Amino acid sequence: DFISVPDAPEALDATEVTATSFRANWMPVAGAASYKLDVYSLNVESDFEDLIISEYIEGSSNNKALEIYNGTGATVNLADYALQLFSNGATSPSHNINLSGSLSHGDVYVMAHSSAHADILAVADYLNAYAISFNGNDALAIYNTNTSQYVDIFGVIGDDPGTAWTAEAAYSTMDRTLLRKPEIHSGIIQNPGGTGASAFSTLATEWNMYDTDTFTDLGEHSISRSSISYVAGYRNLDVGNVNSFVVQGLEPNTDYYYVLRAVNNNGHSENSNVIEVFTGVISAPTIQARQIEAAITGNTISLAWTPGNGAGRIVVMNTQNYFNTPADGSDPVANPIYSGSGQQVIYNGATQIIEDAPFNGVVVEGLQPNTGYHFRVFEYNGFAANTMYLSSTATGNPALFTTLSGSFSGYYEDIDGYGATLKAELHELLRVTHATQYSYDALWTQLNYTDEDPDNSNNIIQIYTGWSIPKSSNGGGVTQWNREHTWSKSHGDFGEGRPAGTDLHHMRPCDATVNSAKGNKDFDEGGTLYVDASPYPGFSGNTGNYSTTSTWEPRDEDKGDVARMIMYMALRYEGTDTSYDLEIVDYTNTAPDNEPYYGKLSTLLAWHDQDPPDAWELRRNQRIAERQGNRNPFVDHPEFAYMLWTPYPLGATGVSANSFTATWAEPLVGHAYILQVATDSLFSTFVPGYEEYNAGDSSALTIGGLAPGTSYYYRLRTVLQNGFSMFSPAYMVSTVSAQPQATTASISIENSSVRLEITAIPGLSAYRIYASDTPDGAYSDVSAEGTFDDTGWNCTVGDHPKRFYRVYGAWE
Structure with missing residues (x-):
């Protein structure tokens, strides 16, 4: 059976309108295979930057004309312009007509074939039997001779489309009258790319098409003082064979418009009616997330929560019950591998849909056994600079959870190892x-x-x-x-x-x-x-x-x-x-x-x-x-797969300012292990030489050439017979700072001798002792006045019966 182009759909009012999104709706159309959606806003335009071609007539016999419109806000000297005709795919002008006279703002200049219909001749300003003899496969352009730039191009220079350029809905440059759409306020100044009949890419989007020998509007041009600005990603968007679609990423407090076209193999319909949608002002949510719950092991916490009424939420953790209120307009990057101390955003996003069911949760890694961690969820609306947070608390938010002293409990309480x-x-x-x-x-x-x-x-x-x-x-x-x-x-x-x-x-x-x-x-x-x-x-x-x-x-x-x-x-x-x-x-x-x-x-x-x-x-x-x-x-414990089949990180030894030794457990099988060392937990920036380092079948490797006081992450995977395991969890190591680090010491005095028992800083090789006669006075290095042993420093009282000490560790 013959299937015609479908009828235009009827667009319905938008629903689910928020400050940044809405659901577009429409009635289904018989014979439609899919629908194409345009979403746009209207910009109130100032005057045009230059002349445009406003009407094109390629009719029967010699009924050919071209209309040029001046919307610049001032009278234009036409002597600064030329009309160029490019015949049959030519790359240089076949005819070049230097214009003359002036053109007032809001007026048109009509160029016509000298043997055209009387109705065309009645409004023509310029007649020519040769240059204005174009056909549907000829390109035309207005050229500014002062700037040596095109100000508008009709068709595609250098492309011969055959008989005409064409587009969907029977658009053609042959035997048609084409009027520039009122909202088009600027010309095509760059020659369109591509070749063939479809290369004239703006034919259907910028022009209204009329039957052969339609001259009704020649001699005048109507414009809209508003121009269309399409929402990124929503111009001619194929949304499939559905009757609603959620439009996202919009600006708050803005008027938007949408239209649709029904599509099948024969082409697309005319536009639907236009629906206007106003996005509201973004405000903070009013209901906070609640009931944070957790599944806990010795080094991970799997969180879940009941969301509030925000579009999204961030989850922040800390080793103390202290949280800064997120700043409106901020959009923090989440990292679910905890750095070890301080506030850290571990989740940022909306409710996830997993296998058609909503899910609100995150797994936090890199934790220490038998340690308390605080968590708080902040609901928000908007995105990026428009984000608005709700700062209130709720039942079960914030929450405190303590990791287990061992890795597993209950059914698995006697399980350990790798x-x-x-x-x-x-x-x-x-x-x-x-x-x-x-x-x-x-x-x-x-x-x-x-x-x-x-x-x-x-x-x-x-x-x-x-x-x-x-x-x-x-x-x-x-x-x-x-x-x-x-x-x-x-x-x-x-x-x-x-x-x-x-x-x-x-x-x-x-x-x-x-x-x-x-x-x-x-x-x-x-x-x-x-x-x-x-x-x-x-x-x-x-x-x-x-x-x-x-x-x-x-x-x-x-x-x-x-x-x-x-x-x-x-x-x-x-x-x-x-x-x-x-x-x-x-x-x-x-x-x-x-x-x-x-x-x-x-x-x-x-x-x-x-x-x-x-x-x-x-x-x-x-x-x-x-x-x-x-x-x-x-x-019950998906991590068992990593502990069995990946080289599981066990920690780092020998941590210094410039190196550490990564260690890992031996997996069940594997010929070798691939090691990655990165400066971020997402493994997007690698330490040179450690993007895919083959560590052989060893269980440890020293990584050197590192920066002091810097966090590094390492992970591994197993080389199998015909592939690889997944990567192990990441392990974070912080190199020691090269700057002096304060530590503590206990002091004991016996007769005239003073001893400082120093609290060691892991990885440091030396200590310096500073002293002052008053607690707030100037401290000087007195290390040489005494002697160091394995655990402390000894000196005599000397001439300082009262002295205050500070101890620092430093690399030598």
Whole structure:
């Protein structure tokens, strides 16, 4: 069937209007494939800078004319200008007409073919049978001979478009009358780039088009005293096939306007009606964030809070319960790795949407065990220089949390270490707490509970598709669900028996045909999109999964879940209570003969890092623990993956003004370690030589050539067989200041001897003693009057029965 250009949509009033955004709305149009949106403000214009071409007539026979408009506010001497004609793609003028006379402000100068229609001749100021004989493929330009600059160009000089330049909605420079839009107040002074019929890029946006031989408006030109200023990013923006769109990044207290065009393969409609929107004045929010909550380890705190009514918020932490009120108009950069002291912004942003659910939280790293940290949230509206903060407190805001004396508690309280040690401890914990082992038939009942849809208790949610289907729709039918072994049972040949073949942590409901397509493939990225031929009614067959002959890439929402299930299996089954020892390897096609391997490690680690546990996965882990007894440690503590498979930073030793030795734990596998050292926690500026430093398989490295009194960050990743692990968490090290540093000392006096027992400053090699006879007097260096030993300084009282001392450490 023939599909025509769609009708113009009807724009509706904006909703959700704030000081910096609004939602544009419109009625859908039949036959539209998408919509294009313009958002703009109107600027009250002063006079034009120069002449413009205001009308172009390329009609039948010799009906050709060009109108020039003067909106400069003053009379113009036309002798300073020439009209140039560029025929058939010429780069130099085919005709050059030097103008003469004068043109008053607000008046037009009409140039026409001498044999044009009488209505054209009646308003013409200049007639020429040769120069004014242009066709639709000829460019025209007004040239200022004093400045040697173009003041307006029609078409594209040097481009032959064929018969005419064209644009959407049947725009053409052949057999058309074109009038400059009233809001256009300046000419095209730079020749447009590009070639071909579409190269005249402003044809549709700056000109109104009329039928052949339309002369009605020739001889006069109407202008608007306001010109359009498009909002950046919102000119001819394709917003897709929707009927509303949120426009953001606007200025407060400003009038904006929007129009739309419906689009399909045949072109676009005329503009819709214009909708005016006024953005309000930005004011501070009125409801502060509240109820800051935390999940705590020895060196991290995972915060969550209930937001107020601001557009965004910053979260500030400190080791003291003291917070400066943020300055209006400020937009601080957040860094969730704490520097160790003082106020620090750890979060700056709006509510996040993760897997279609709102999330307000941040994970703070770099903390010390058994240490109290204070947190406060400030709501704000606006952005950048327009930001307005709410300074009040609220219930549970601010909040104090103390890190644990050890890294873990509860179920994991006896767990510590890294690499092989950590793996052994976690394996033993998972094994001894795996209290209930189900039969394969019992899984029908158990999966109904563990994978129940939180929004519909009659349904389960399937792995790989996310489809919510009835619990009762299970079995082998093409639209039914069955029991998926995420770690395929052929990888180790454990079948459907206890414990691995029925372990709830990797057993998932799955569409029967999707399960068959996944088969026993390893996990990796790439392949062909898998479209299911028999989706459950109401769902699309586009699953978002990709497949090759040997690999399966799940949809993004399942990638982290899959990684954590596979990592759990590799910890739980070590051959201690089974005949199989499951291991993750960094290659694919891992089990041609039922080997107990699964791949691909580097990909799975990346998925774990990119897709952290969400509320659904946490709920499922808890429900499995209720039924089976053990837990998935990677869901509870995602950091275990870093502690097992990355060279985990242990700290720095030998810290001096110019160097430190970075140390790390040995991971489970790896041929070498890549070390990065940077001057910022975002790792955007590296210490020379340490952007991708190959540290071999060592567990420590001394980094030299550093600046005194400077914070540095280091992190590592493992070189695997066919890729890399994710990077470890970053560790911050501050080099010692080269300036003298004050320290304390205890003083003891015996007879005529004085001893200062000095409190050592880590990394310093020398101390200086300064003394004065009065507490507020001038202090002089008296170090040479006594002698230093390993822990202090000794001298005699001498002629100073009363003396005050100060002790400084300094590098020598």
